Amino acid sequence: xITAGIFGATGFTGYELVQILEKHPDVQIQFATSQSFSGxxxxxxxxxxxxxxxxxGEEAPLDQVDVxxxxxxxxxxxxxxxxxxxxxxxxxxxxxxxxLDEPDVYAQWYGREHxxxxxxxTAVYGLTEWSRVQLPGAELVAVPGCYPTSVLLALRPLxxxxxxxxxxxxxxxxxxxxxxxxxxxxxxxxxxxxxNFSPYKxxxxxxxxxxxEQVINWWQEDAPPVIFSPHLLPVPRGILSTIYxxxxxxxxxxxxxxxxxxxxANEPFVCILPPGKLATLAHVTHTNKCVIGLTQAGNTLILxxxxxxxxxxxxxxxxxxxxxxxxxxxxxxxx
Ligand SMILES: NC(=O)c1ccc[n+]([C@@H]2O[C@H](COP(=O)([O-])OP(=O)(O)OC[C@H]3O[C@@H](n4cnc5c(N)ncnc54)[C@H](OP(=O)(O)O)[C@@H]3O)[C@@H](O)[C@H]2O)c1
Numbered sequence: 001x002i003t004a005g006i007f008g009a010t011g012f013t014g015y016e017l018v019q020i021l022e023k024h025p026d027v028q029i030q031f032a033t034s035q036s037f038s039g040x041x042x043x044x045x046x047x048x049x050x051x052x053x054x055x056x057g058e059e060a061p062l063d064q065v066d067v068x069x070x071x072x073x074x075x076x077x078x079x080x081x082x083x084x085x086x087x088x089x090x091x092x093x094x095x096x097x098x099x100l101d102e103p104d105v106y107a108q109w110y111g112r113e114h115x116x117x118x119x120x121x122t123a124v125y126g127l128t129e130w131s132r133v134q135l136p137g138a139e140l141v142a143v144p145g146c147y148p149t150s151v152l153l154a155l156r157p158l159x160x161x162x163x164x165x166x167x168x169x170x171x172x173x174x175x176x177x178x179x180x181x182x183x184x185x186x187x188x189x190x191x192x193x194x195x196n197f198s199p200y201k202x203x204x205x206x207x208x209x210x211x212x213e214q215v216i217n218w219w220q221e222d223a224p225p226v227i228f229s230p231h232l233l234p235v236p237r238g239i240l241s242t243i244y245x246x247x248x249x250x251x252x253x254x255x256x257x258x259x260x261x262x263x264x265a266n267e268p269f270v271c272i273l274p275p276g277k278l279a280t281l282a283h284v285t286h287t288n289k290c291v292i293g294l295t296q297a298g299n300t301l302i303l304x305x306x307x308x309x310x311x312x313x314x315x316x317x318x319x320x321x322x323x324x325x326x327x328x329x330x331x332x333x334x335x
Contacts, residue, residue: 024333146313
């Protein structure tokens with residue numbers, strides 16, 4: 001049995017993790033933390049939650065667990081990762097702290113020095129379908145961001161085709177409100193979200209921009225720039241990304257469709273839709289799936305890619321990574 005601790009169990013991703021791990025046949029939850037509600041029960045916060053006691057992070061019995069999940073804000077996550085790794089636990093971090101290779105880039109986008117730059121080299125970027133070789137036995141896994149997961153899973157097969165791209169990659173993405181975490185603010189307040197649909201942080205201003213660019217540059221040196229435009233959808237959960245990639249020569253959509261189908265043929269959580277079908281949130285909410293559709297407009301390939309931000313974009317992908325780290329069936333607890 002794998003023993004697990006969840007830091008930040010009262011947050012949206014933490015609560016999703018509790019729900020997955022409670023049913024996972026190979027995992028036992030040893031502890032769940034909260035900064036504001038320690039001493040209470042998770043069922044005091046979420047009516048349908050199991051009766052789990054909440055403790056503070058400082059009280060966490062790290063010597064009793066094999067793995068910890070960090071469902072914490074950035075910086076707090078890195079600080080906890082240092083303590084947990086020192087105590088001999090494996091760490092699966094859902095925050096952005098270990099996704100970027102360069103501490104300078106982190107400082108530029110997250111507005112503070114990286115709390116543990118020495119760990120950046122050891123972290124495995126856990127886009128599971130494309131990181132399987134590095135994951136088994138890994139000590140520290142950085143779970144990709146929710147938007148990057150939807151964009152990168154859709155783009156990866158294209159970078160294996162040898163096609164050259166002309167012009168920027170445009171990712172027009174829409175997320176449900178749970179992407180912003182449990183605390184409401186002016187932007188995510190019900191009154192400002194309902195009956196509304198708004199772009200935010202467009203023009204290379206969102207923190208997921210450098211993450212998407214970094215990974216694309218791992219795949220292809222001198223890849224074209226990315227224009228990433230996030231939007232806030234008036235729904236609780238789900239991300240739909242529509243991605244426009246113009247190729248430098250004419251292409252046959254059937255050939256690319258076949259390549260995508262082959263690339264993901266054995267993937268339990270990635271589904272390539274039949275030609276002409278478009279991905280929607282209804283394909284994926286409350287699942288760990290990514291559903292991708294391919295369409296053509298002249299020399300432009302248009303990809304639609306949908307995930308549930310709290311599952312494939314966070315807690316689901318975290319458990320998928322844990323399964324691979326501990327070398328158990330990757331789908332355990334997720335189907
Ligand atoms: N929401 C998503 O769709 C999503 C997707 C991918 C990745 N992520 C990332 O996953 C992490 C968690 O996101 P979330 O949406 O679950 O956030 P959230 O709903 O705001 O929950 C944050 C959790 O962290 C705890 N916490 C807050 N500040 C803390 C601190 N300084 N020290 C220790 N604990 C603290 C909170 O505890 P109390 O409230 O109980 O005090 C709560 O349990 C973030 O880094 C986020 O960027 C989120």
